[in-house]
Amino acid sequence: MTSLQAIAKRYRAFVDEQVRGRSPIYVELGLAVAETPEILSFLAGLPVAKQQPNLLFAAVRHVCGVPGDGSALAAAIREHGDAIRAVMLSHSTQTNEPGRCALLMPVLAQLPQPLALFEIGTSAGLCLHPDRYGYDYGGNRLMPADAGDDVPVFPCAIEPASVAPQTYPTVAWRGGLDLNPLDPSDPDQVAWLQTLIWPEQTARADRLTAALAIARDKPAPIQQRSLLDPLDDIFAAAPAGTTRVLFHSSVLVYIEALEERRAVSDRIRAACDVWICNESPRVLPWIAKKAPTAPHGMFMLSVNGRPVAWTDPHGASLIAIGDRLGIRS
Ligand SMILES: C[S@@+](CC[C@H](N)C(=O)[O-])C[C@H]1O[C@@H](n2cnc3c(N)ncnc32)[C@H](O)[C@@H]1O
Helix, strand or coil: CCHHHHHHHHHHHHHHHHHCCCCHHHHHHHHHHHHCHHHHHHHHCCCHHHCCHHHHHHHHHHHHCCCCCHHHHHHHHHHHHHHHHHHHHHCCCCCCCHHHHHHHHHHHCCCCCCEEEEEECCCCCHHHCHHHCEEEECCEEECCCCCCCCCCEEECEEECHHHCCCCCCCEEEEEEEECCCCCCCCHHHHHHHHHCCCCCCHHHHHHHHHHHHHHHHCCCCEEECCCCCCCCCCCCCCCCCCEEEEEEECCHHHCCCHHHHHHHHHHHHHHCCEEEEEECCCCCHHHHCCCCCCCCCCEEEEECCEEEEEECCCCCEEEECCCCCCCCC
8 A cells, every 4th residue: 555545544534433423524624635646645745643634634724724625625735735734743633622521420430539530641631620520411410519600511422321420529639641731721722722623513612611711720730741651650649548540531542552552551550540541442452352342433431451331532422331330440
């Protein structure tokens, strides 16, 4: 396969596995990329890690807005190629989706409380505040006791309804790390986070804005460091008597080699009491093989290396594997 064919295949997979049914314009643009040699050649001039569909579309949007169709995308790249390339090289897809807290909540609520929460690959740290958001699990709604009108409420279709959490976890301590932590108070970084949200998903963009306000108001400490480095000290400042929960979502995909992902997973597991992992099943095949075949386009939620649910990549749904979310430490 030539490099252009490999890029075309990546964009078709993006359409089929991620955006179909979620963003009509990115379906159209993704297919246009796969069929347009001029755009494929532009992408081939970038490092493979920078050829990502989400990165291209966010960079184009950042420079000149959302193209209306494939020819407008080709024209944008022809006219603004240098600026788009510069954005792609200087930024990365750090999509921070606080809606993923709706997936963590059923697990967090079952654990011995209080909790010390640590997220690796935390971006702007928005998933470090699960106890400060509202949730709508079908008929089951949860709101923080002191919630104002501007608290975001994340909808999550949950199956079976019995696994929806009934209470909030008690978070005694929180922290995170990222290669490049984003600052919820920095207007440019906030604008980039908004640009990463797919164009039609305006409700998601509004919830992001509300979650950013919470993170600005009560910032969690975030360290700039790599998850590839030793992790044994991350709970050093957590209070005694807390359940040490380490979680990550849509992060291990950034580690290319399977063996390295396995080694990191072993270090993560050793660093905490409870390891919650929300990633594509393809990223952790040794865990995925313990579950039935994944529904198309869903992530896998696993706890301590055991698959417990299929999840919408942005937190919109959760389907328990089996009829309950049995959590064992
Ligand atoms: C797609 S974002 C997900 C952010 C957040 N986990 C969420 O679910 O909203 C992936 C994040 O992982 C971070 N990341 C990627 N490789 C990393 C590494 N080696 N060490 C630390 N963070 C990393 C990126 O900087 C980015 O912020």
